[in-house]
Amino acid sequence: MSGTADGTAHGTGRETVAVVVVTHDRADLLSGMLDGLAAQTRAPDTVIVVDNASSDHTPDVLGARTDLPLQVITQANLGGAGGFHRGVQAAYDGGHDRIWLMDDDVVPAPDCLERLVAVDEDCLIAVREDLSGALVEKAAVEFDLRNPLSIHPKRSTVDGVYRDRASMPALVEVQNVAFEGFMVRRDVVTDIGFPDPTFFIFYDDAEYAVRARRAGRRVWAVRDAVLVRQLDFNQQHDLSGWKGFYMYRNLFVVHLRHGENALVRLKPWLITLAVVLLSPARGGRAEARNVIRAMASARGMRRLPDPAQPPR
Template sequence: MSEGLRETVAVVVVTHNRADLLVGMLDGLAAQTRRPDAVVVVDNASTDRTGEVLAARTDLPLQVITQDNLGGAGGFHRGVRAAYDAGWDRVWLMDDDVVPAPDCLEVMMGVDADCLIAVREDRSGALVEKAAVDFDLRNPLAIRPKRATVDSTYADRASMPELVEVQNVAFEGFMVRRDVVTEIGLPDPAFFIFFDDAEYAVRARRAGRRIWAVRDAVLVRQLEFNQQHDLAGWKGFYMYRNLFVVHLRHGENPLVRLKPWLIALVVVLLSPVRGGRAEARNVIRAMASARGMRRLTDSARPPR
């Protein structure tokens, strides 16, 4: 028996006002051929019927944590901490809008590696795995660090090798061993949404941990990807700020660490013809906030 098959595993799910999607995801966990040892659901102050859905799930080893809406980052921080404190060997992070294939967890537990991701597809079976195979924090001219993804590199799942090394992750099927958390810490709750997962992957790789996408671990997204966020709206602030934080913390040379300032300047200068005042205000606020986030938040540091 492989080491992974002897290990224990807790699933951490973060949810907010998506009870119907949560039902499908929990059904998927209940149908696993290798059942999880614990399912930690962090409810970010849902006001729909999420509480009723969770109360009815006597078929799963459920632990429910209810908190204020601290975003996906705050939810994963709290959930991973709870799983770590409970002593589980691995933690599998999951969003509420995906459904794992019945053998997904069994396949992943059979891979002896510290950091893994399940490979996402949409409901039609098309490959939609956006994890980066090239996440560039060296080139100051690379506006977006994500240069190539699994689904831009491979036409479909069948054309992938069994394991594909990736350089960033989504907290949507990411699995991490306990000793990685001991070494690098927890997801940073200060991100609120966006880039908390990418930043965590950078920390893991800087600590010498390789991250592998497992071809045969199938995770099905129930919603289409929306990569085009309103940069003038409230999400735009977090998109800009957290992208800047990743560069300020982990840029591999001074020019890359200066890139956020250049991006902010360009956005402001172009605002009369592109983006408008609201986006300009967002990027100025984002740059000011990012400067105060150069260091990892204290609560995300390695557990003591």
């Protein structure tokens, strides 16, 4: 589906928007995020909250929201990836024109949705700032899957290129996304499928953006669509712990699936070797065990799994 600059499908009517929120044990943050959705100048048509088996008072928070067109999906804790997969599938099955993905620790400015739907592009992101108003948008301006010498494909970010929101042009093309304020049109899902639930956490959003760009879509950061992060970024995780396994494995999967040449697809093996060889100097064998397990698992994930394939 293509739209028009005033946010109408083919000029025939108002595009519908489904918001997909994934949450787990962060009821108070979720409440603030839902307050932000309820205050939108352009109201969402439905808000799908995927609750990944919260054990706090999340059900009470959701049960009290009579001010939003809420649809609650409760499931086992399948991670952010499993939650967004389920939510996007529900929004797609509901026939919505645009799907707006949201984490539970961000709050959209009142005109955020209005600003997004005014842009006639298939893939958009709202631009994040922190509680002080500082620009903290980590979407990559360059996500390099061509250079085998680049350890990490994210080469530059929006907040690394622009000192503040005011210095940005109205639209900035980006090459990866976070599922915090990412908006996608229905026909993109029809073409490329759903977020990959097997990732559990990390890189599911980056992998989805790669698929969209490979299908000919461009992804745009909308300067005036403001999303406020309630927590500081914490991108330094224990690589010897359980999160480290997913960080390594899913990074490897992105390279194995989407590397643009044989050397890039070889890079996960080289990283694995380097981590194993350096493990005595890095403080132990746990990270080496993690990276070996991650490489073994990634080899079996080179093909997009059936649940993530385009709908039939």
